[in-house]
Amino acid sequence: MKCPVCESESYEILKSKGKHSKELLLKCEECGNIYRETIIREKPVDVRIVISEFEKSKKDFVKLYPDEVLMVDDILDLDGKEVAVNSIEIKTSARVYRSPVSDIETIWASSMDMPARVGISVDFGGRITSKKVDVDRDFEFTVGDIVKMGNLIFKINSIKTIERKLRKGFAKAYVTKRVYGRPLEEFVRYNYDLSPNIV
Numbered sequence: 001m002k003c004p005v006c007e008s009e010s011y012e013i014l015k016s017k018g019k020h021s022k023e024l025l026l027k028c029e030e031c032g033n034i035y036r037e038t039i040i041r042e043k044p045v046d047v048r049i050v051i052s053e054f055e056k057s058k059k060d061f062v063k064l065y066p067d068e069v070l071m072v073d074d075i076l077d078l079d080g081k082e083v084a085v086n087s088i089e090i091k092t093s094a095r096v097y098r099s100p101v102s103d104i105e106t107i108w109a110s111s112m113d114m115p116a117r118v119g120i121s122v123d124f125g126g127r128i129t130s131k132k133v134d135v136d137r138d139f140e141f142t143v144g145d146i147v148k149m150g151n152l153i154f155k156i157n158s159i160k161t162i163e164r165k166l167r168k169g170f171a172k173a174y175v176t177k178r179v180y181g182r183p184l185e186e187f188v189r190y191n192y193d194l195s196p197n198i199v
Contacts, residue, residue, distance in 0.1 A: 001037045003028035042066045049076075049107040051083050066102040066156045075112065082112040083136075084174060086162050095163070108162075112137070116173035117199065122154045122181045133197040135173045142170040145198035146184060148193040 001024075002009055008030035015025035021040045028035070044063040051058045062078055064070065074085045087108040088099050110116070117133040118141070122129045131149060143166060145156045159166040160178040 001026065001032050003031060004035055006031040014157055029085045033079055040194075045084055045101065046063040047101060047104055047107060048104065049078065049083070049109055051078070052086075052108070052110045053114060062107065066099045066100070068101045068132040069098055070101055070104065070107065076107075076109065083109040083110050084112055087177060110174055118176050119178040120149060120181070120184055120194070121178060122149075122152060132199045133194045134199055135194070135197055137172070137174040139173040141172045141173065141176055141179050143168050145192070146188055146190045147181065148190040148195060150195050150198065152187075153184045153186055153190055155184055 001011065003011065005028075006028060010029040011026040012029055013024055014027050014034070015023075017023050021038055024037045024039065026035055026037055029031070042065060044065050046061040047064050049060050049062045051060065053137070060078060062076055064076075070085060070088060072085055072088060076083050076085065085107055088096050088104055089106040089108065090099050090103045091095055091105045116137045116139070117132055117134050120131050120133060129152065133149070133159055141156060141159050143156050143159060147156060148153055156179055157167070158177055158180045159171045160180070161171045161175045162177060163175070
């Protein structure tokens with residue numbers, strides 16, 4: 001959208017109204033001219049969405065506008081229920097952080113109504129103890145944290161998220177697939193206790 005006076009494409013939106021066709025009141029950031037533009041939006045399209053609910057997943061479709069840009073962590077309304085976008089698969093089968101809706105093949109999401117279920121693996125030098133815990137979706141696992149789980153105390157040494165493996169930093173529970181740790185002596189002070197969260 002170019003300014004009719006100086007043809008600059010740099011503008012500020014002062015007002016926007018309408019749903020299918022948007023009437024915009026714009027102010028040119030170069031010369032200060034105020035002008036109107038009308039944008040006709042394309043019809044919404046059905047985009048495949050896979051919603052994970054712990055070990056199960058449900059396939060569905062969500063209506064989105066092709067010119068919208070979707071990002072990981074965006075919240076979508078699916079028949080009155082909120083789901084969080086965990087990953088976006090585009091038509092080339094690549095996973096990306098953000099994409100125009102027109103390029104999306106599948107949206108991977110999780111229900112906001114349920115806690116996050118995270119796998120915990122503790123390595124006793126080749127013998128692995130594995131459990132699953134349900135925690136608040138925004139709970140943060142941090143590499144280096146000392147954790148109690150039942151009669152076991154361990155230190156987190158890595159975190160596997162939907163996108164990658166972390167050897168430092170933290171990850172929110174809703175993007176965490178598995179937490180890896182090594183056991184510590186029982187008398188060590190711990191940061192938090194996951195015992196009540198074991199599934």
